[in-house]
Amino acid sequence: MRREGSPLRGVGTVALKEAADHMTSARMHLIMLLVLLTAIGAVYGAIGQIRDTTAEDAYLFLKLFTVAREPLPSFAAFLGFLLPLVAIALGFDAINGEYNRRTMSRLLAQPIYRDAVLFGKFLGGLLVIVIALLTLWLLMTGLGILFLGLPPSGADIVRGVFWLAATLAYAGVWLALAIAFSTVIRSPATSALAALSVWLVLTVFWSMIASLLAGVVAPFDSFDPMSVLTQFEWQQAIGRFSPQTLYGEVTGLLLDPAARSVGPLFYNQLEGAVLGAPLPTLQSLLIVWPQISGLVAAMLILFTLAYVVFQRQEMRA
C-alpha cells in the first residue's frame, strides 16, 4: 500500500530537539567531562613523550594522537575505548524512553511518519558526536600548537579529517547498536546494560576470544610453518568482527603515514621499498577502505534492524 507524504518530514526538527536535549543533559555533561579529562591527559603525555624522544619528526602532529606515555594510552586508543560509551549514553533510551515518558503516542499523532522519529533520534545523536569530536580534535591540535610550537601541515589536516570521518562511522555503529537495543527492549536500564555488555565483550574480551577461536579452528602444527600464518589470519578475521579492531586498524594506517599494511608483511613484499617513507594519504586510505566500509555497513545493518522493529511496534505496551 502506497502512503502519501514524505517520510522525512520533521526529521530535522526531531534531530535538533534531540541534540539540544543531549547537550543540556547531566548524563552527557558527565561523560564528556570524563572524555575531555582523559583526552587532555593522553595528549599531555604524548607531548612530553614527543619532546623527549623525537625532536625531529615529519608527522609530529599525527603523533600527538597516537603516541602514548606510560601509564596512559594514546588519544586514539582512548577514543576507541570511550566513544562507544558516549554513543551508548546517547542512544540507550532513545525509543523506550519515549514510551516510558508516555510521549510516544502523542509524538506519533503529530503529522509525521515514524521514520522521522527514528531518523531524527539517530541524526541528533550523531550531530552531538560530531560536535564533540570536532571540539576535541581542535582542542588537541591547539594544545599541540601551544606546547610544540609547530603548526600542522596540510597533509596532517587532511589525514586528520579522514580519521575524524572514520571515527564518526565507528561511533555510529555504537549509536545504532544502542538505539536498536532501545527499540527491542522496553526498559531503559536493561537496554543500557545489554549495550554495555556488548561493548565490554567486543572491546575488552574479543581479542582473547579471537585468539582462542583461531587456535581451535586452525591449530598450530610444529611441522608446518605455514600453520602459524593460517592461525594468525584466522585470528585477524575473527578479531575484525569487533568494530574496535576495525577502528584500530583504520587509526593505525591513517595516523601513521609510514604504516603499509594491516596484515602480516613479508620481506619479499618489502623489496625495493624505502623503509619509513610515508605513503600518500589516499594510498593509506585505500588500504583501510574495507575496514571503513565494514564500519559503515555494521552501522546500517544495526540501524535497519531498529527501523524494522520500530515500524512494526504496537503503540500499546
Added chain:
Amino acid sequence: MSSTPVIEAKGLAKRYGAAVAVAGIDLSVSAGEVIGLLGPNGAGKTTSILMLLGLTEPSEGTVRILGRDPLRQPLEVKREVGYLPDSVGFYDSMTGRENLAYTGRLAGMSRDLARERIAAAFDKVRLAEAADQPVATYSRGMRQRLGIAELLMRECRVAILDEPTSGLDPQSTQELLDLIQRLSRDGMTILLSSHMLDVVQSICHRVALFNKGRIGFVGTVDELAARIGGGAFIVDVEADGIDLEKAASSTDGVKSVRSAEVGRWEVEATRDVRPDLARLIVQGGGSLRNLDLRRARLDQAYNRYFREVADAA
C-alpha cells in the same frame, strides 16, 4: 449540525494473534458532534481510537476521517485530527511553552505563527502563568489542559480524547469538561472515551457502549435508558409511618422500589408516578415529607446494560 460524517468506520476489527481486541465496529460521527465511547477497561476503546488515527493497522475494515484514509494519507489526517492519549506525557525538562513549540515545529508552523497561537491557547486553557515552568512541576490536571492547548494551537478540526478525566479530582474534571464543551461550541468534532459515566452524560450528544470489542449501542443517553428497558423515571421518596415497598409495588407503572434507608425509598417507574405515590402514602396513613423526580442517570443505565450482557452470556 450538518450531517456529513467526519469519522466513518466500517467493520473495524483488530486481532492480536488469537486474541480479539476489537471484533468489528461501525461508527459514524457527524461534524460538530461530541460522542462518548463508554465501556469497561479492555473493551477495545483505545484500540479503536488508535485504528481511527491510523496509529495501529486494523486487521479488517475501513476508516475514513474527513474523507481521507488514515493509512494512506496519514499526514493529512493527523494534521486535522488531534489526539490526547490516555495519561498524556510531555517532556518534563522542557517548559509547557517549549513542549508546544516543538509540536508546532513538527506541524510545520512558522515560528511567529506558532508563538501567537501558543500564547492564545495558553490563555484559553488558563495556563498562561505556568507556561514558562517546566512540565515536571505541572499537576495532572494541568498536563491534561496542556494537552488540550496543543489541540487548540494546531487548530484541529477533530479531537480524539482518550480518558481525558481519569485520575483528576472533581474540580479539575469539571474544569476540563467545561473546556471540552467550549471546544465543541467552537465547532470541533470531539470523540472521547471514558469509563466515568457522569462525564460522558454531561457533555456528550451521543454515546457508544463498548463491550468485549463490539459496540453494543449507539444513541443518546435517553435512548439508551429507554432501550435498556429500565424505568426512565426515578422518584426519591421520603415519608414516615408507611411501608412503601409493600404499598407501591402493585401500582401501575412502578418497576421497583428500593429502600435506601429508614424512611427513604427510590422508586423506579416508566412514567411520572408522583401523584399515585402521594395518594398511596396519604391513604396509608403516612406523612409525606418529600417527592423528588429525576431522570435515570446514565451510570444506572450503563450498569444495567452490562449486567444484562453478562447475564445473557
